[in-house]
Amino acid sequence: MFDIKEIRSQFPILNQQVNGKPLIYLDNAASSQKPISVLETWQKYYEEINANVHRGIHTLSQLATEEMENSRKKVQHFINAKHDYEVIFTRGTTEGINLIAYSLGNSNFIKKDDEIIISYLEHHSNIVPWQMLCERTGAKLKVIPIDENGILQLDFLDQNLSEKTKIVSVNQVSNALGVINPIEEIIAKVRKLSSALMVVDGAQSVPHFEIDVQKLDCDFFVFSGHKMYAPMGVGILYGKEEILEKMQPFHGGGEMIATCSFDKTTYAGLPFKFEAGTPNVGGNIALGAAVNFMKKVGVQNIRNHENTLLEYAQKKLLEIDGLKIYGEKAKRAGVVSFNLEGVGIASDVGMILDKLGIAVRTGHHCTQPIMDFFNVAGTVRASFAVFNTLEEIDALAEGVKKAQRMLM
Numbered sequence: 001m002f003d004i005k006e007i008r009s010q011f012p013i014l015n016q017q018v019n020g021k022p023l024i025y026l027d028n029a030a031s032s033q034k035p036i037s038v039l040e041t042w043q044k045y046y047e048e049i050n051a052n053v054h055r056g057i058h059t060l061s062q063l064a065t066e067e068m069e070n071s072r073k074k075v076q077h078f079i080n081a082k083h084d085y086e087v088i089f090t091r092g093t094t095e096g097i098n099l100i101a102y103s104l105g106n107s108n109f110i111k112k113d114d115e116i117i118i119s120y121l122e123h124h125s126n127i128v129p130w131q132m133l134c135e136r137t138g139a140k141l142k143v144i145p146i147d148e149n150g151i152l153q154l155d156f157l158d159q160n161l162s163e164k165t166k167i168v169s170v171n172q173v174s175n176a177l178g179v180i181n182p183i184e185e186i187i188a189k190v191r192k193l194s195s196a197l198m199v200v201d202g203a204q205s206v207p208h209f210e211i212d213v214q215k216l217d218c219d220f221f222v223f224s225g226h227k228m229y230a231p232m233g234v235g236i237l238y239g240k241e242e243i244l245e246k247m248q249p250f251h252g253g254g255e256m257i258a259t260c261s262f263d264k265t266t267y268a269g270l271p272f273k274f275e276a277g278t279p280n281v282g283g284n285i286a287l288g289a290a291v292n293f294m295k296k297v298g299v300q301n302i303r304n305h306e307n308t309l310l311e312y313a314q315k316k317l318l319e320i321d322g323l324k325i326y327g328e329k330a331k332r333a334g335v336v337s338f339n340l341e342g343v344g345i346a347s348d349v350g351m352i353l354d355k356l357g358i359a360v361r362t363g364h365h366c367t368q369p370i371m372d373f374f375n376v377a378g379t380v381r382a383s384f385a386v387f388n389t390l391e392e393i394d395a396l397a398e399g400v401k402k403a404q405r406m407l408m
């Protein structure tokens with residue numbers, strides 16, 4: 001049974017007023033709120049266990065190591081990775097993509113005139129690391145175009161995939177539009193027409209979908225904890241064992257070595273080769289609690305509830321004259337991105353909503369190419385999580401109407 005009251009009672013932050021109004025938090029694509037189970041796991045770690053991992057002989061260090069490695073296993077099962085050592089703790093999606101780009105560039109994997117394909121729908125963190133890699137190596141960046149509904153034009157792949165293509169990196173869900181990309185179809189084309197490595201940015205899909213990296217057959221899958229009810233500063237890079245084995249480390253330092261001398265250092269095995277330095281132990285353990293939370297509610301239940309909210313939000317918002325929603329409406333997850341005709345600045349709408357206690361994001365959402373495509377400086381973005389309600393959508397629609405009256 002999906003009991004929204006019970007779910008909301010697990011999120012203490014919701015129980016407050018902002019600007020004299022009950023908080024309505026609709027900025028989950030930027031970062032979701034955290035349930036008590038995650039907060040308590042994090043606090044319990046610092047109150048009862050806190051010690052550095054992987055080095056200590058003493059009891060607390062061993063406990064901390066055990067808990068963190070348990071959390072790695074929880075994530076492994078959550079995304080159905082074959083091995084726990086294919087699951088690497090990072091600071092988030094951004095670090096995961098930078099790790100891949102840096103490390104592949106260091107492995108002589110990519111040369112001048114090789115090609116990297118991304119899409120028009122990418123977050124800056126799935127654009128800039130590849131541009132930096134291209135600058136370092138002389139490789140070329142190619143971009144899958146979109147149509148006016150934000151749908152990727154996949155015939156571009158038929159025309160552009162070749163043996164020159166070394167990497168294809170695409171998100172599963174667009175953070176700016178919420179559009180769900182046909183990632184299975186993209187991977188099938190990549191496999192058929194090239195030997196490129198396939199990177200999936202799952203930052204906006206993991207909070208909403210069941211993920212099976214083996215079934216997807218991607219080479220890498222990256223995501224952030226903080227968008228799926230875990231603390232900030234933790235994330236995951238999944239990579240296939242045989243590829244991770246061949247890659248050079250990203251950061252050098254403690255924990256990632258097998259032996260170290262001034263003459264030569266040898267590297268630790270997976271996953272530690274990619275986890276230099278003291279990790280965010282409390283955060284990594286709390287990520288496991290977030291996985292437990294999602295599994296307990298049921299990922300499919302979360303998805304169904306958010307879909308109900310999304311459909312209702314689109315219906316209510318489209319009743320407002322002059323409101324334009326960006327992106328395909330039928331295939332989206334968790335996000336509705338819009339502007340009001342005649343209101344040039346999305347942040348004006350956001351500020352009025354904030355006065356009503358409603359938190360939305362406004363601006364370019366770290367996706368300036370999409371904004372350029374639609375010829376706008378930014379949009380208003382409402383994004384949903386498991387704790388949002390239909391009444392909150394009503395309040396959003398009323399708030400947008402009020403903003404329209406005030407700004408026009």
Ligand code: PMP
Nearest residue numbers: 092093094123125171175203224
């Ligand atoms: N990719 C997508 C699709 C995102 O939505 C985000 C966060 N907005 C990122 C990458 C970057 O995530 P982080 O800032 O957590 O590293």
